[in-house]
Amino acid sequence: xxxxxxxxxxxxxxxxxxxxxxxxxxxxxxxxxxxxxxxxSESLKDELxxxxxxxxEQSYNTANILLSSTYRHFANxxxxxxxxxxFYAHSFDTAMMGRIGxxxxxxxxxxxxxxxxxxxxxxxxxxxxxxxxxxxxxEFYDSQILHLLENxxxxxxxxxxxxxxxxxxxTKPFSGNLISVxxxxxxxxxxxxxxxILNLDQRVLQTMMMNGAGSKSFQxxxxxxxxxxxxxxxxxxxxxxxxxxxxxxxxxQAEASQGVVETEAGGTAHRxxxxxxxxxGWIFIGxxxxxxxxxxxxxxxxxxxxxxxxxxxxxxxxxFFFTRMIYGPIHRLLKHIAKAPDSESASEFxxxxxxFRHLERRVQDLxxxxxxxxxxxxEETLRQLAAGAWSSEPDMAARLSRLGIRLPAPGFQIGMLRxxxxxxxxxxxxxxxxxxxxxxxxxxxxxxxxxxxxxxxxDGGEDRIxxxxxxxxxxxxxxxxxxxxxxxxxxRFLQLSxxxxxxxxxxxxxQIPQSWQSAYNGSRYRLAYGRKCFIPAxxxxxxxxxxxxxxxxxxxxxxxxxxxxDASRTADAFKQYFGLLRxxxxxETMLLLNQLLFTVTxxxxxxxxxxxxxxxxxxxxxxxxxxxxxxLDEIEEWFIGLGETAISLRDRQSSRKNVxxxxxxxxxxxxxxxxxxxxxxxxxxxxxxxxxxxRKIFKDIVGVSLNQYLTDHRFEKAKExxxxxxxxxxxxxxxxxxxxxxxxxxxxxxxxxxxxxxxRKSSGERMEEA
Numbered sequence: 001x002x003x004x005x006x007x008x009x010x011x012x013x014x015x016x017x018x019x020x021x022x023x024x025x026x027x028x029x030x031x032x033x034x035x036x037x038x039x040x041s042e043s044l045k046d047e048l049x050x051x052x053x054x055x056x057e058q059s060y061n062t063a064n065i066l067l068s069s070t071y072r073h074f075a076n077x078x079x080x081x082x083x084x085x086x087f088y089a090h091s092f093d094t095a096m097m098g099r100i101g102x103x104x105x106x107x108x109x110x111x112x113x114x115x116x117x118x119x120x121x122x123x124x125x126x127x128x129x130x131x132x133x134x135x136x137x138x139e140f141y142d143s144q145i146l147h148l149l150e151n152x153x154x155x156x157x158x159x160x161x162x163x164x165x166x167x168x169x170x171t172k173p174f175s176g177n178l179i180s181v182x183x184x185x186x187x188x189x190x191x192x193x194x195x196x197i198l199n200l201d202q203r204v205l206q207t208m209m210m211n212g213a214g215s216k217s218f219q220x221x222x223x224x225x226x227x228x229x230x231x232x233x234x235x236x237x238x239x240x241x242x243x244x245x246x247x248x249x250x251x252x253q254a255e256a257s258q259g260v261v262e263t264e265a266g267g268t269a270h271r272x273x274x275x276x277x278x279x280x281g282w283i284f285i286g287x288x289x290x291x292x293x294x295x296x297x298x299x300x301x302x303x304x305x306x307x308x309x310x311x312x313x314x315x316x317x318x319x320f321f322f323t324r325m326i327y328g329p330i331h332r333l334l335k336h337i338a339k340a341p342d343s344e345s346a347s348e349f350x351x352x353x354x355x356f357r358h359l360e361r362r363v364q365d366l367x368x369x370x371x372x373x374x375x376x377x378x379e380e381t382l383r384q385l386a387a388g389a390w391s392s393e394p395d396m397a398a399r400l401s402r403l404g405i406r407l408p409a410p411g412f413q414i415g416m417l418r419x420x421x422x423x424x425x426x427x428x429x430x431x432x433x434x435x436x437x438x439x440x441x442x443x444x445x446x447x448x449x450x451x452x453x454x455x456x457x458x459d460g461g462e463d464r465i466x467x468x469x470x471x472x473x474x475x476x477x478x479x480x481x482x483x484x485x486x487x488x489x490x491x492r493f494l495q496l497s498x499x500x501x502x503x504x505x506x507x508x509x510x511q512i513p514q515s516w517q518s519a520y521n522g523s524r525y526r527l528a529y530g531r532k533c534f535i536p537a538x539x540x541x542x543x544x545x546x547x548x549x550x551x552x553x554x555x556x557x558x559x560x561x562x563x564x565x566d567a568s569r570t571a572d573a574f575k576q577y578f579g580l581l582r583x584x585x586x587x588e589t590m591l592l593l594n595q596l597l598f599t600v601t602x603x604x605x606x607x608x609x610x611x612x613x614x615x616x617x618x619x620x621x622x623x624x625x626x627x628x629x630x631x632l633d634e635i636e637e638w639f640i641g642l643g644e645t646a647i648s649l650r651d652r653q654s655s656r657k658n659v660x661x662x663x664x665x666x667x668x669x670x671x672x673x674x675x676x677x678x679x680x681x682x683x684x685x686x687x688x689x690x691x692x693x694x695r696k697i698f699k700d701i702v703g704v705s706l707n708q709y710l711t712d713h714r715f716e717k718a719k720e721x722x723x724x725x726x727x728x729x730x731x732x733x734x735x736x737x738x739x740x741x742x743x744x745x746x747x748x749x750x751x752x753x754x755x756x757x758x759x760r761k762s763s764g765e766r767m768e769e770a
Contacts, residue, residue, distance in 0.1 A: 025311075032308045049288060053273050059220055060275045060284040066208060067200075070111055071159070071181065074198050077107055078183040086119040086128055087193040097134050104130040113204050115178055118142070118197035120149055131169045141167040145180065145197055159281050162202070162230045162239050177202035177238050179230065202238060206231050219287040227252055230282060247272050251283060378403055382458040386414065386466055388513035396509065403456065410472040412512050414503035415483055416519040417441055419496060420531040422463035423628055437496060441465045444489050452482055464523075465498075466516065473505045476536075483534055491532075499526040501535040524586045530631050543585040551592050554580065558596070559603040562643050565651060570643040578636040590627075593635065597622055600639065604646035658697040661687050665698060665706070673714050676739040680706060714738070715751045722760045729756035 077083060082103040085096060092100075104117045108130035119128040120137075127140040137146055144165045159181060166175035179202050184195035221232040227243020242248045247263035251274045258275040271288040381399045383389075390396045397407050419425060419441075425434060442457030445467045449455030453471045460466035469479065483500040490496045503519030506512060522535040529535065554577040561570040577596070581589050601619055622642075629635045668686050672678050683706065684691045698706045714736040721732045733744030733756075749755050754762065 028311060032311070049271065053286070055220075055286065057275065059286075060277070062208060063205070063222070063282075063284065064277055066113060066205070067160075070113065070198070070200070073110065074107065074117075074181065074196070075183060077103075078196050083119060083196060086121055087123075092124070092126070092134070097128070100128050101130070101133065104128055113200050113208065115199045115201040115204075117199070118145065119194065120146070120197060121194040122149070123193055129169070131172075141169045143167075148180075149182075149195055149197075160200075160224070160230065162224075162228065164239060177235065179205065202231055203235070206233065219289075221285050221287070222282050223248065223285065224282055225252070248285075251285065378456075379458045382456055382466070382468060383460070385509065385512055386460070386468070386516040388510070393509070400509075405454075405456070405470065407509070409470045409509075411470070411505055411507050412509065412515060413469045413471060413479070413505045414512065414515040414519040415445075415467040415469060415479070416460065416501050416503070416516075416523050417445070417465040417467070417483075417486065417490075417498045418501075418523050418526065419463040419465075419498055420526075420630065421497065422630070435459065437494060438465050440494050441486070441490050441496065441498065442467075444493065445486050448485050448489065449482055452478060464520075466519075468512070471505075473507075480534065480536070487532060487534070497532050499523060499531060499533055499535070501525075501539075502537045504537050521586070526630060527586065527589065527632055527635075528582045530633065540585065544583045545588060546580060546584050546592065550580070551577075551595070555596055555599045558643070559599060562600070562603050562646055563607065565647050567644050567647050570647065571640045574636055574639050574643065578632055578639075582632060589632075593626060594623065596639070597626055600642055600646075604642065604649075607646050607650040659701060661689065661694075662698055662701045665694075666702075666709075669710055669713055673710065673717065674735055674737050676734075676737045678710070678737060711747075711751070715748060718744075718748065718756070719752070719759065722756055723763055729760075732756065 080103065082099050086100045089096060100119060104119060108114045108117045117130045120126075121128075125137040126134055127137060127142075127146075128134050129140075129142075132141070135141075140146060142165065144163060144167075148161065148163075161180045161182070162177065163180060164177050166173070168174070179200040181198040181200070182195045183198070185193070219233045221237070222230040223242060224230055227241055227248055229237050229240045229242060232238050243252065247261050247270075250261050251259075251272065254274075254276075257278070259273075261272040261274070263270050263272060268289060273286040273288070275284045276282075277284065377399075381396075381403060385396065385400070400407065419438070425437070429437070438459050442459070442465050445457040445465070446455055449467070449469065453469045455470070456468045458466055458468075471479070479502065483502065487498055487500050490498050501519050501522035503515035503517070503522065506515045518537055522537060522539045525535050525539050526533060554573070558570065558573045558577065561573045581592060584592070598619065601622065625638070626635065629638060665683055665687055668683065669678070680691055680695070684694050687694050689697075695706055698709070702709060704712070718732055718736045721727060721735060722729070725732070727735075729745070730741040733741055733748075738744035738747070745755060748759070752759055
């Protein structure tokens with residue numbers, strides 16, 4: 001017993017390997033047996049049933065969309081002038097018949113399901129067709145539809161009329177199933193003027209509806225409310241009346257819009273899944289043949305049982321050989337480890353585990369180092385390729401081969417993604433975090449592009465992520481959709497807004513820098529289109545240059561509005577100018593913006609009257625700020641702000657200056673009021689302003705007119721002298737600037753309500769009483 005225990009302890013690794021193989025073999029056998037005996041049949045049945053149900057629902061949705069849109073489209077066409085002319089015109093010339101025939105041909109070409117379109121004029125007995133020229137009823141090749149037209153009740157009984165017909169038009173024979181739709185107005189069960197007949201190709205409808213979903217185990221069909229088969233995977237059953245079948249009767253009588261009916265046919269179980277379309281008047285039915293399905297399941301069951309037995313034997317045999325193969329090298333390794341000087345006595349498993357952990361750490365360190373080197377090499381190679389910074393084509397081809405790019409390639413095209421709000425991201429994240437964000441966008445581009453094109457994303461510097469697509473010329477819409485998917489996923493998973501652009505397609509690696517430059521030039525039009533936009537490769541062809549006289553006139557309108565101090569008018573002038581810039585080429589736009597910035601700065605300095613406090617007008621700083629904005633909307637708002645700041649500063653400066661002028665005028669009045677020759681004109685000279693403007697600012701600030709202020713001050717001084725001196729009133733009048741004594745008396749009484757003498761007397765008595 002001790003010998004066995006010692007062996008198990010020393011050879012624990014061997015024991016574990018043997019037990020692991022036995023355990024795995026038992027698990028495989030048990031799992032397969034359980035799956036075969038209890039779950040396989042039912043699971044497959046359920047999965048196939050769900051699959052067929054989904055296929056039918058998809059078929060229903062397809063048919064509903066196709067037929068509803070087609071019906072509405074032709075209903076609208078029925079009211080068109082050319083169609084109505086085909087019904088009501090009294091005579092038909094060649095031009096009119098040509099227009100009607102052309103209209104029918106255009107209608108037939110709008111939808112692949114449409115086989116042909118007729119316009120039948122019962123008054124003139126003429127038949128217009130998208131397949132042939134106009135013919136009389138007697139010569140018309142599709143006599144079946146004419147018979148149906150004679151009995152409008154058959155046409156009005158259902159929206160869509162299935163029919164099998166054969167005819168020859170222009171030596172071209174046709175025989176097949178059509179589904180006809182009649183658009184007409186009737187009177188006494190007769191078409192009043194004729195009908196517009198739409199003929200749908202039943203085979204095309206069935207193919208588009210099923211999209212390859214039919215099989216022996218699953219069939220689909222469409223029946224109308226009378227139980228007649230309209231469309232079926234089996235052409236032989238079309239137009240068959242199945243309303244007498246019990247399962248179909250149950251479906252026709254069912255009130256539910258969709259459901260399932262279990263039935264038997266031919267000795268096998270069938271499951272009928274149906275959906276009723278109220279808008280089309282049809283019932284879509286999927287027929288699942290359980291017998292066929294379960295026959296396959298039973299075959300699979302027998303196959304799995306056989307395989308299980310083989311696997312069990314294989315596990316036992318392979319377990320023996322694999323144990324020898326695995327344990328032999330491990331045993332030699334353990335013997336080699338045991339000879340090391342620093343080895344410790346331990347079980348085989350512990351020794352091997354410790355050794356593997358050490359080797360794993362070493363391998364991880366090596367892998368990290370190699371991964372960093374490979375990624376750096378990949379980025380550098382792709383950057384040099386895009387920039388054209390290489391000289392030896394064989395050397396570059398070898399480097400690209402290590403990246404998985406095999407030459408010659410079908411072609412190359414550069415896509416570029418630019419991070420929106422880049423300045424905000426730079427402030428919010430460290431350079432390493434920004435690099436990780438761009439790396440994440442690059443990974444999204446590689447994952448989404450892999451199923452469609454061979455693509456390689458890399459950091460393009462600053463706010464750029466560059467994607468190199470290996471693709472032939474064309475497939476522009478698919479590549480555009482891929483770039484839009486990358487934008488959406490970057491916003492969804494990384495919360496990043498990116499602008500996308502495409503460069504021109506090139507055939508040779510030496511032309512890749514041209515594609516990069518084209519993509520970069522296109523990405524700059526984020527300025528005009530805003531963030532999160534997609535910019536195609538041919539964007540430059542749609543831009544319109546601005547004439548010099550036009551831009552100069554717009555600039556003058558801006559500066560004139562600023563000098564007038566009208567902020568609203570200035571904002572409107574900026575908006576009008578920027579509306580013009582949105583359609584200009586990028587380089588021209590930036591040139592005009594710099595020119596506008598210089599003009600606005602110069603006007604702001606002139607308006608500030610030399611005092612620039614509170615106004616940043618350094619052209620270098622403003623120019624740098626201009627290039628940091630990403631969209632014209634931001635630049636427009638910024639320019640409006642510059643204009644408003646300049647106007648506000650000028651207004652503040654003007655207000656302070658006016659206050660100083662008013663104070664100067666008041667001081668001059670106080671010092672020279674006794675001068676009878678002191679007039680408004682003299683005061684205007686003192687202020688250095690025009691008379692009218694001086695009057696305006698004085699009244700705005702003081703609240704009274706300048707003349708009133710001078711008069712009030714003179715009378716206040718007169719009252720003061722009357723009360724503090726014994727000088728006669730006429731002398732006091734002269735002392736306060738009145739050289740006419742009579743005028744002084746009259747004015748004083750008008751101003752104070754008393755004559756000067758009366759004022760002195762009454763005021764003196766009150767003072768004595770006090």
